[in-house]
Amino acid sequence: MVEPKKSCLLCNNKSECFKQLTDNELVIANSNRAEISYRKGEMIAKQGNFYTHILYLQSGMVKVYKELPDGSNLILSIFGVGSLIGLPFLFKNQILDYSVSALEDTTICSINRTTFEKLIQENGKFATEVVNQLNYCTIYNYDRLVSLTHKQLNGRFADTLLYLSRVVYKANPFILTLSRKDLAEYTGVSVMSIIRAIKDFKNDGVIDINGNKVQILNFNQLERISKTG
Amino acid sequence: MVEPKKSCLLCNNKSECFKQLTDNELVIANSNRAEISYRKGEMIAKQGNFYTHILYLQSGMVKVYKELPDGSNLILSIFGVGSLIGLPFLFKNQILDYSVSALEDTTICSINRTTFEKLIQENGKFATEVVNQLNYCTIYNYDRLVSLTHKQLNGRFADTLLYLSRVVYKANPFILTLSRKDLAEYTGVSVMSIIRAIKDFKNDGVIDINGNKVQILNFNQLERISKTG
DNA sequence: TTAAAATGGTGATTTATATCATCGAGTTGT
DNA sequence: ACAACTCGATGATATAAATCACCATTTTAA
Numbered sequence: 001m002v003e004p005k006k007s008c009l010l011c012n013n014k015s016e017c018f019k020q021l022t023d024n025e026l027v028i029a030n031s032n033r034a035e036i037s038y039r040k041g042e043m044i045a046k047q048g049n050f051y052t053h054i055l056y057l058q059s060g061m062v063k064v065y066k067e068l069p070d071g072s073n074l075i076l077s078i079f080g081v082g083s084l085i086g087l088p089f090l091f092k093n094q095i096l097d098y099s100v101s102a103l104e105d106t107t108i109c110s111i112n113r114t115t116f117e118k119l120i121q122e123n124g125k126f127a128t129e130v131v132n133q134l135n136y137c138t139i140y141n142y143d144r145l146v147s148l149t150h151k152q153l154n155g156r157f158a159d160t161l162l163y164l165s166r167v168v169y170k171a172n173p174f175i176l177t178l179s180r181k182d183l184a185e186y187t188g189v190s191v192m193s194i195i196r197a198i199k200d201f202k203n204d205g206v207i208d209i210n211g212n213k214v215q216i217l218n219f220n221q222l223e224r225i226s227k228t229g
Numbered sequence: 230m231v232e233p234k235k236s237c238l239l240c241n242n243k244s245e246c247f248k249q250l251t252d253n254e255l256v257i258a259n260s261n262r263a264e265i266s267y268r269k270g271e272m273i274a275k276q277g278n279f280y281t282h283i284l285y286l287q288s289g290m291v292k293v294y295k296e297l298p299d300g301s302n303l304i305l306s307i308f309g310v311g312s313l314i315g316l317p318f319l320f321k322n323q324i325l326d327y328s329v330s331a332l333e334d335t336t337i338c339s340i341n342r343t344t345f346e347k348l349i350q351e352n353g354k355f356a357t358e359v360v361n362q363l364n365y366c367t368i369y370n371y372d373r374l375v376s377l378t379h380k381q382l383n384g385r386f387a388d389t390l391l392y393l394s395r396v397v398y399k400a401n402p403f404i405l406t407l408s409r410k411d412l413a414e415y416t417g418v419s420v421m422s423i424i425r426a427i428k429d430f431k432n433d434g435v436i437d438i439n440g441n442k443v444q445i446l447n448f449n450q451l452e453r454i455s456k457t458g
Numbered sequence: 459t460t461a462a463a464a465t466g467g468t469g470a471t472t473t474a475t476a477t478c479a480t481c482g483a484g485t486t487g488t
Numbered sequence: 489a490c491a492a493c494t495c496g497a498t499g500a501t502a503t504a505a506a507t508c509a510c511c512a513t514t515t516t517a518a
Binding site: 066068069070072074076087088089090091092093097098117120121122123124125127128130131132134135136137138139141142144145146148149150188227 | 379
């Protein structure tokens with residue numbers, strides 16, 4: 001589904017690095033850009049494909065995940081409005097090594113890869129913001145490594161809930177657009193374990209879940225579970 | 230221990246990004262630099278400290294690790310000659326969020342942080358190489374997330390051995406400068422489990438260990454264990 | 459020089475979590 | 489409108505790996 005384009009110059013929705021560009025550079029970026037809409041559940045980019053474009057999330061929400069040989073998945077990250085996807089594959093990497101699919105109806109700006117690379121080389125402020133973005137992800141990945149290897153079920157799921165409320169949905173209560181399977185694939189446990197953890201947290205009054213409406217009732221206790229679990 | 234400095238201009242040991250600098254820029258970098266030697270086991274940078282310098286590994290080997298509240302550690306990465314350490318904390322992050330210590334006698338070039346940041350803004354090729362370096366780490370971290378969450382003991386330890394031989398020591402056989410505890414903290418398992426895995430691999434003829442001399446006898450089988458474990 | 463601490467190792471027990479079997483409710487598609 | 493799926497859920501069982509107790513050897517420190 002290709003929608004009518006609006007120029008980057010007029011976009012009031014720019015990511016940090018694009019705010020650093022001159023009008024001239026924005027015109028160039030704009031001419032190397034496509035706008036695409038996806039429905040919830042649709043695949044946006046497939047692991048193993050050639051990597052040709054950076055994706056900018058104009059609206060909606062996506063999951064970035066590794067497809068593993070045994071058929072299971074590991075969700076690496078959940079991205080909301082304003083995120084750039086595919087940065088780790090700039091310059092040297094020809095093949096995309098993860099998949100991206102829509103968790104909600106989503107609009108993507110697809111920006112030519114080489115255009116993006118040229119902007120890094122030619123505009124220091126742009127490069128700086130790209131490095132910032134990459135570093136944010138790296139530090140987040142380090143924290144995830146700790147959470148996923150040194151915490152057990154409840155601690156990990158507490159991390160997942162805090163991440164969803166604070167970073168992904170930026171709300172409480174929030175409407176969960178991830179399935180139990182998604183939660184399991186993000187938390188790195190089985191679906192059964194997620195269901196059990198939800199039940200436990202609900203029984204203990206830490207959270208409330210009705211359908212897909214989730215409310216964190218006790219942030220302090222969730223923090224405590226995150227630390228001790 | 231501060232040693233006599235040699236100018237960056239004459240250094241034939243530069244990392245990829247410093248190769249991109251002009252002589253003028255190298256002079257500036259050189260005047261914002263210190264060279265420091267560490268003994269095996271010494272702490273080079275401590276988690277929680279203010280972050281003021283990028284470290285460049287001139288000789289030796291270091292581990293970068295998270296110190297966790299329960300007293301255990303998670304080794305995030307092992308760096309050898311030519312590596313830059315601390316890149317993820319450029320620009321926005323005032324506090325170093327991991328520790329660095331020497332696995333062998335090590336010489337470090339300590340480069341002023343703001344100098345490094347200026348070089349990114351002013352030299353597009355330098356910025357490009359920094360992005361490349363960050364991306365290499367990000368992709369490596371994603372693979373580690375998969376290994377640590379979706380493989381069990383033997384598979385993970387196989388990954389550790391392959392990483393040590395191919396990336397860290399670039400040799401086979403190699404002299405292991407990591408303790409069993411280090412191996413456990415890198416593989417994200419208990420020390421007992423590492424010892425058991427070593428025994429199993431040795432019995433199965435996959436590796437041979439005598440003291441700290443390690444030889445991988447069957448790469449194919451180790452790859453297989455990595456995939457199926 | 460001896461004591462203390464760290465490292466490497468073995469076997470038994472415990473525990474967290476995955477797996478399996480099963481079921482009802484809701485959703486999709488023809 | 490009904491079959492076919494998917495999703496959320498429950499309880500019983502199986503299992504990988506941590507923990508614990510213990511010991512030998514080496515290294516470090518007093």
